[in-house]
Amino acid sequence: MQSFELLSQQFALHFDRRHFPEEPASLYEPNEYFLKLGGKRIRPVLCLMGNELFEDIKGDAWHVGTAIELFHNFTLIHDDIMDKAPLRRGMETVHTKYGESTALLAGDVMLVTAYEELNKISIEYLQSILFLFNKTAKEVCEGQQMDMDFEKMNAVSLDAYLKMIELKTSVALAASLQTGAIIGGAGERNQHLLYDFGKKLGIAFQVQDDYLDAFGDPKKFGKQVGGDILANKKTFLLLHAFEMATAAQRAELDQLLAHNDADKVQRVLDIYRDCKVDEWAVELKNKYLDEALSHLEDIAVLSKRKEPLKELAQFLIKREH
Amino acid sequence: MQSFELLSQQFALHFDRRHFPEEPASLYEPNEYFLKLGGKRIRPVLCLMGNELFEDIKGDAWHVGTAIELFHNFTLIHDDIMDKAPLRRGMETVHTKYGESTALLAGDVMLVTAYEELNKISIEYLQSILFLFNKTAKEVCEGQQMDMDFEKMNAVSLDAYLKMIELKTSVALAASLQTGAIIGGAGERNQHLLYDFGKKLGIAFQVQDDYLDAFGDPKKFGKQVGGDILANKKTFLLLHAFEMATAAQRAELDQLLAHNDADKVQRVLDIYRDCKVDEWAVELKNKYLDEALSHLEDIAVLSKRKEPLKELAQFLIKREH
Numbered sequence: 001m002q003s004f005e006l007l008s009q010q011f012a013l014h015f016d017r018r019h020f021p022e023e024p025a026s027l028y029e030p031n032e033y034f035l036k037l038g039g040k041r042i043r044p045v046l047c048l049m050g051n052e053l054f055e056d057i058k059g060d061a062w063h064v065g066t067a068i069e070l071f072h073n074f075t076l077i078h079d080d081i082m083d084k085a086p087l088r089r090g091m092e093t094v095h096t097k098y099g100e101s102t103a104l105l106a107g108d109v110m111l112v113t114a115y116e117e118l119n120k121i122s123i124e125y126l127q128s129i130l131f132l133f134n135k136t137a138k139e140v141c142e143g144q145q146m147d148m149d150f151e152k153m154n155a156v157s158l159d160a161y162l163k164m165i166e167l168k169t170s171v172a173l174a175a176s177l178q179t180g181a182i183i184g185g186a187g188e189r190n191q192h193l194l195y196d197f198g199k200k201l202g203i204a205f206q207v208q209d210d211y212l213d214a215f216g217d218p219k220k221f222g223k224q225v226g227g228d229i230l231a232n233k234k235t236f237l238l239l240h241a242f243e244m245a246t247a248a249q250r251a252e253l254d255q256l257l258a259h260n261d262a263d264k265v266q267r268v269l270d271i272y273r274d275c276k277v278d279e280w281a282v283e284l285k286n287k288y289l290d291e292a293l294s295h296l297e298d299i300a301v302l303s304k305r306k307e308p309l310k311e312l313a314q315f316l317i318k319r320e321h
Numbered sequence: 322m323q324s325f326e327l328l329s330q331q332f333a334l335h336f337d338r339r340h341f342p343e344e345p346a347s348l349y350e351p352n353e354y355f356l357k358l359g360g361k362r363i364r365p366v367l368c369l370m371g372n373e374l375f376e377d378i379k380g381d382a383w384h385v386g387t388a389i390e391l392f393h394n395f396t397l398i399h400d401d402i403m404d405k406a407p408l409r410r411g412m413e414t415v416h417t418k419y420g421e422s423t424a425l426l427a428g429d430v431m432l433v434t435a436y437e438e439l440n441k442i443s444i445e446y447l448q449s450i451l452f453l454f455n456k457t458a459k460e461v462c463e464g465q466q467m468d469m470d471f472e473k474m475n476a477v478s479l480d481a482y483l484k485m486i487e488l489k490t491s492v493a494l495a496a497s498l499q500t501g502a503i504i505g506g507a508g509e510r511n512q513h514l515l516y517d518f519g520k521k522l523g524i525a526f527q528v529q530d531d532y533l534d535a536f537g538d539p540k541k542f543g544k545q546v547g548g549d550i551l552a553n554k555k556t557f558l559l560l561h562a563f564e565m566a567t568a569a570q571r572a573e574l575d576q577l578l579a580h581n582d583a584d585k586v587q588r589v590l591d592i593y594r595d596c597k598v599d600e601w602a603v604e605l606k607n608k609y610l611d612e613a614l615s616h617l618e619d620i621a622v623l624s625k626r627k628e629p630l631k632e633l634a635q636f637l638i639k640r641e642h
Contacts, residue, residue, distance in 0.1 A: 023463075024463055024466050024467055024470065026466055026467075026469075026470050027462065027463055027466035078425055078426070078429060081422075081425060082422040082425060082426070101402075101403040101469055102466065102469070104399055104402060104403060104425060105399070105403070105462050105465055105466055105469075107429075108399060108428075108429075108432070108462050109458075109459055109462040109463075111429070111432060111433075112432075112455055112458040112459050112462065113459070115436060115451070115455050115458075116455045116456075116459075119448060119451045119452055119455060123444060123447070123448055126444070126447060126448065127440060127444055127447065130436070130440045131440055134433055134436050134437045134440060135437075137430075137433040137436075138430055138433050138434070138437075141348065141426050141429050141430040141433065142344075142345055142348055142430075144426055145345050145347055145348035145423065145426055146345055146347075148422055148423070148426075149345065149347050
């Protein structure tokens with residue numbers, strides 16, 4: 001069994017090639033440009049790890065991993081259009097560089113190319129992997145739509161937010177692992193346990209992301225602390241603060257969200273601390289991490305095989321008390 | 322064997338149902354709205370006819386037909402965004418009614434749903450139909466990109482325009498027929514002959530469309546004559562006129578295109594007639610129709626089975642001398 005890091009290096013090498021025809025260059029050059037911006041390639045590596053949890057990695061896992069990564073990049077190109085994001089990884093987004101129409105079409109053809117890659121796998125599990133891939137792709141679209149809907153709403157319940165995070169982020173991680181498990185010959189029960197591991201891990205990661213944006217050490221976190229607060233982004237923290245705030249705190253929060261005063265971040269953080277949102281978020285994160293690890297525990301393979309996934313979980317989610 | 326009309330009625334009944342989940346309604350209601358706008362459903366019926374050319378229609382042809390129609394509607398939703406079209410079939414386009422971001426996402430999920438429908442067919446030909454479907458989907462995207470590129474170019478060769486029409490329009494008709502042939506158990510040679518029949522028929526249809534826009538009887542044609550000329554659209558006619566025009570005619574054409582004078586349509590038509598573009602277009606259309614029919618002729622099945630496709634070709638393309 002290989003670590004996430006080792007497989008990540010191998011996948012990066014595997015993926016670093018042309019994925020599109022030369023012509024028409026006006027359509028395919030934007031795609032090649034975007035793939036060259038790089039990325040952590042987490043999802044395809046999860047597919048490889050899902051395979052290796054049960055058996056040596058088969059050639060088909062590389063095809064499925066590639067398809068998953070192309071799918072992920074399709075969602076990024078289109079999300080960037082919807083979010084009107086000028087930059088990704090410090091470089092121009094596709095629609096900024098090539099125009100919205102080309103970005104739209106480049107995303108479309110990226111998705112079709114993902115299906116082309118999927119169709120290279122053995123007929124033995126084509127149907128089951130295609131089924132999971134389609135289901136997940138639909139869910140990711142649903143999550144993105146919910147995210148856009150929430151932006152326009154004043155009140156969003158924590159349950160609804162959790163559902164959105166599951167759809168937009170977690171199911172893709174879960175499904176990546178499960179496709180690998182299918183290729184590795186896992187039975188249905190093991191497949192579903194691994195799926196649930198990925199789903200819970202994804203939620204824990206999002207809780208951590210929301211937490212670090214507010215309470216992280218700016219030096220370690222690598223981005224501006226309080227960015228979500230400045231953008232009035234609905235996060236686990238803000239939604240829980242709404243639930244816990246007294247009438248006076250709620251009024252102050254509403255007031256802070258309505259303006260962008262210089263001390264906005266500091267004052268929102270004060271309310272978060274008063275409402276113990278920070279402690280709650282750490283507990284929530286640990287709860288999902290524990291649930292994830294318990295699903296992994298229940299998978300019926302030698303525990304030695306689980307080590308790389310356990311390490312990855314601990315690496316992604318730093319336990320805090 | 323059943324006529325296009327009969328199969329068309331049956332497919333309309335089959336397709337007239339909900340295709341998407343209820344929730345999130347903000348994503349799926351736009352899709353249901355768009356499908357309810359209707360359409361001629363030509364492509365799925367071609368799939369049914371391609372099947373029936375060789376054998377009784379199998380259940381899988383309905384799945385593939387549905388997938389093809391969903392794919393077609395995906396392209397329409399996204400094309401409408403790119404073309405900034407306010408209306409389709411006299412009703413608001415998806416992006417006009419629901420906003421661009423939702424239209425983008427609604428199109429994406431329409432495409433994924435097409436693949437879901439495809440994955441319902443027998444494993445026996447899943448791989449070959451998926452291969453053809455993916456190849457065609459990519460070509461349609463390429464054709465749309467070329468079309469957008471051409472809009473910004475001054476000079477487009479007739480060959481390049483023909484290639485664009487093939488990709489944007491013809492290959493989808495050709496592939497619809499071929500998927501049916503695959504399900505009908507046709508051999509490779511017959512499949513390819515049927516594909517070529519569809520491709521040539523599609524080009525003939527586009528030549529006719531360009532011709533009627535300029536020279537059609539406004540009463541019969543059902544839309545404003547000269548619309549393409551007013552919009553400076555690159556068509557078979559304009560590109561051939563560029564090839565045939567004398568220096569003086571070319572100068573006049575350029576002058577006419579640069580302005581929208583009241584007599585623009587009339588004067589462009591005069592040049593077309595002087596250059597015999599009208600006769601050339603009729604010949605070109607007949608040439609492609611004849612080639613299409615000759616491919617159909619070559620298919621090794623009883624000629625009685627070919628009657629519905631022959632009738633359809635004659636119905637779509639009115640022979641003119």
